[in-house]
Amino acid sequence: MKLQVSNSPHVRDDIxxxxxxxxxxxxxxxxxxxxGYMFGLRAILMVLVSVLSCLVFEYVSxxxxxxxxxxxxxxxxxxxxxxxxxxxxxxxxxxxxLAAFFAxxxxxxxxxxxxxxxxxxxxxxxxxxxxxxPKYMSTWTVRSGTFNFFDxxxxxxxxxxxxxLAGMxxxxxxxxxAMDVSSLVIGHKxxxxxxxxxxxxxxxGSIGEVSILALLIGxxxxxxRKVITPAIPVAYLGSFTLLVLLFGHSPIYDVLSSDTFSWSxxxxxxxxxxxxxxxxGIVLGxxxxxxxxxxxxxxNKGRVIFxxxxxxxxxxxxxxxxxxxxxxxxxILMNILTPHIDRVTMKKPFGGLAHERR
Amino acid sequence: xxxxxxDKTYLSPEQRSEEKRKLNAPMRILLDGVLFENPxxxxxxxxxxxxAITISAKSSFFMGLAVIFVLVGSEFIIxxxxxxxxxxxxxxxxxxxxxxxxxxxxxxxSAYLPxxxxxxxxxxxxxxxxxxxxxxxxxFASKRPAHFAALDGFSMGVGFMLALVLIGxxxxxxxxxxxxxxxxxxxxxxxxxxxxxxIAFFTSSPGGFFVYGLLICLxxxxxxxxxxxxxxxxxxxxxxxxxxxxxxxxxxxxxxxxKAESGVK
Numbered sequence: 001m002k003l004q005v006s007n008s009p010h011v012r013d014d015i016x017x018x019x020x021x022x023x024x025x026x027x028x029x030x031x032x033x034x035x036g037y038m039f040g041l042r043a044i045l046m047v048l049v050s051v052l053s054c055l056v057f058e059y060v061s062x063x064x065x066x067x068x069x070x071x072x073x074x075x076x077x078x079x080x081x082x083x084x085x086x087x088x089x090x091x092x093x094x095x096x097x098l099a100a101f102f103a104x105x106x107x108x109x110x111x112x113x114x115x116x117x118x119x120x121x122x123x124x125x126x127x128x129x130x131x132x133x134p135k136y137m138s139t140w141t142v143r144s145g146t147f148n149f150f151d152x153x154x155x156x157x158x159x160x161x162x163x164x165l166a167g168m169x170x171x172x173x174x175x176x177x178a179m180d181v182s183s184l185v186i187g188h189k190x191x192x193x194x195x196x197x198x199x200x201x202x203x204x205g206s207i208g209e210v211s212i213l214a215l216l217i218g219x220x221x222x223x224x225r226k227v228i229t230p231a232i233p234v235a236y237l238g239s240f241t242l243l244v245l246l247f248g249h250s251p252i253y254d255v256l257s258s259d260t261f262s263w264s265x266x267x268x269x270x271x272x273x274x275x276x277x278x279x280x281g282i283v284l285g286x287x288x289x290x291x292x293x294x295x296x297x298x299x300n301k302g303r304v305i306f307x308x309x310x311x312x313x314x315x316x317x318x319x320x321x322x323x324x325x326x327x328x329x330x331x332i333l334m335n336i337l338t339p340h341i342d343r344v345t346m347k348k349p350f351g352g353l354a355h356e357r358r
Numbered sequence: 359x360x361x362x363x364x365d366k367t368y369l370s371p372e373q374r375s376e377e378k379r380k381l382n383a384p385m386r387i388l389l390d391g392v393l394f395e396n397p398x399x400x401x402x403x404x405x406x407x408x409x410a411i412t413i414s415a416k417s418s419f420f421m422g423l424a425v426i427f428v429l430v431g432s433e434f435i436i437x438x439x440x441x442x443x444x445x446x447x448x449x450x451x452x453x454x455x456x457x458x459x460x461x462x463x464x465x466x467x468s469a470y471l472p473x474x475x476x477x478x479x480x481x482x483x484x485x486x487x488x489x490x491x492x493x494x495x496x497x498f499a500s501k502r503p504a505h506f507a508a509l510d511g512f513s514m515g516v517g518f519m520l521a522l523v524l525i526g527x528x529x530x531x532x533x534x535x536x537x538x539x540x541x542x543x544x545x546x547x548x549x550x551x552x553x554x555x556x557i558a559f560f561t562s563s564p565g566g567f568f569v570y571g572l573l574i575c576l577x578x579x580x581x582x583x584x585x586x587x588x589x590x591x592x593x594x595x596x597x598x599x600x601x602x603x604x605x606x607x608x609x610x611x612x613x614x615x616x617k618a619e620s621g622v623k
Contacts, residue, residue, distance in 0.1 A: 131559045131564070133555055133557075136555070
């Protein structure tokens with residue numbers, strides 16, 4: 001028998017970067033397929049263009065910088081899909097390619113490639129587009145009439161929702177200053193899409209964020225495969241819900257303290273947080289973007305802090321600012337805070353010395 | 359005599375370039391300001407007005423002109439007064455002199471170019487505390503003769519203006535689709551039925567940082583290349599000396615080139 005002497009680790013798992021990324025890609029498939037159903041073939045084409053340009057930029061930039069080829073870790077593929085899912089359906093293709101360039105070359109490769117990007121590339125690229133082309137990034141379309149395979153290629157049956165009533169539907173996309181949405185949810189319940197259609201995805205919005213159901217299916221797969229832990233999504237969505245319940249337009253405090261208590265009133269108090277969770281990109285952000293390994297804290301404690309920070313910032317931006325896209329700004333800000341959260345919540349290694357506090 | 363000769367031949371490359379620098383100082387000062395020690399891209403000075411002003415090429419250009427005027431004037435005066443200013447109060451004294459020139463610029467601009475005055479607004483007055491002006495006053499004008507100081511002010515100012523106009527043009531072309539307020543034809547044209555829009559990111563301050571960072575990176579690359587070439591040259595020149603052939607008139611000897619080529623060390 002031959003004994004081998006080697007350094008730890010001695011037990012290896014077969015989880016690799018590419019296997020994790022493959023799971024994320026599979027988890028994003030329901031939302032991608034639904035975007036094809038909801039916004040037509042153009043949505044699928046957008047995903048393909050985004051993925052292809054991300055892969056090309058990754059390959060070419062690594063080649064120019066004389067680094068090894070990292071196409072096989074599939075991270076560029078995930079960035080490409082996420083990027084497209086964060087865009088409105090009628091976005092010109094060249095803008096999408098520009099965003100892919102920004103995500104892969106500027107945010108990721110300039111800082112040293114996967115593992116060294118200080119913010120999530122897809123979110124950074126989305127914000128880049130929001131700053132650069134606010135008009136295009138806030139023009140949302142809803143499907144009208146029956147689905148036609150060939151017309152949908154041109155995006156022709158996607159009616160821009162400019163009419164007042166359709167405008168109400170439009171209001172629930174992530175482009176609307178959410179402070180308007182949140183006040184509308186209470187007063188104009190009947191004009192807005194029902195909670196159920198919000199959940200299923202029959203509304204305007206970025207192509208991947210509309211169907212909460214499809215996103216939850218993907219998230220369940222990620223949980224089952226243990227790719228993500230519940231800490232960040234639960235802390236994020238939980239703190240956001242709590243904040244809306246407490247400080248929203250129909251705070252639960254009013255319901256409980258009113259003289260005429262009824263169950264329907266209580267249900268009303270929960271209607272607003274439920275609606276706010278289903279609108280905008282908060283579910284997509286909480287499960288797929290905030291949980292990015294590179295840009296989220298390492299310990300569970302840190303992840304909870306991270307999630308609560310995201311929830312708080314999203315709440316503040318949705319209720320008190322007139323900027324759309326509160327979710328992406330919240331996540332990117334917490335991404336930047338991640339190293340500091342890590343430093344605070346660092347675990348003491350077994351047998352190691354505790355860090356001296358100054 | 360022979361000792362003197364030996365001193366001259368055994369100069370290190372650094373000493374040699376120092377020698378050269380002293381020989382043609384005016385040329386050196388000019389090159390330093392515009393290229394090798396460009397205040398914006400190499401010394402990273404005056405970043406605040408640079409990022410704020412470079413939204414358009416036009417305002418960058420006029421800002422550059424204002425800085426040139428202030429730099430030349432203040433460096434010249436400071437150099438003349440350098441022996442009269444007590445070292446303890448030199449910074450307040452410098453700032454007073456600089457402020458005088460800035461006030462002249464400000465009066466002239468608000469009298470003759472009111473529109474420009476609106477677009478540059480506070481940044482003209484802020485030239486007073488612009489680090490380029492103060493740094494040159496401290497590092498150059500307070501130590502060198504007046505005519506060199508004025509030349510340094512001019513070259514530094516031109517270098518700063520070139521960097522400003524470069525950044526301003528890039529940001530204006532990409533961010534607004536114009537250059538010196540003239541429209542660029544590729545924007546607004548349709549390709550595949552899509553309207554090409556200028557990227558507004560570049561007119562925002564993150565875009566300013568982005569372009570600035572890229573240009574600093576680019577200048578590093580260029581400078582490194584120049585440095586490499588120069589080192590290569592001086593090495594080749596010094597080859598025979600380091601080879602220890604003992605011949606004191608080595609530099610003039612035709613054998614030197616041959617030796618350098620064959621790589622004798």
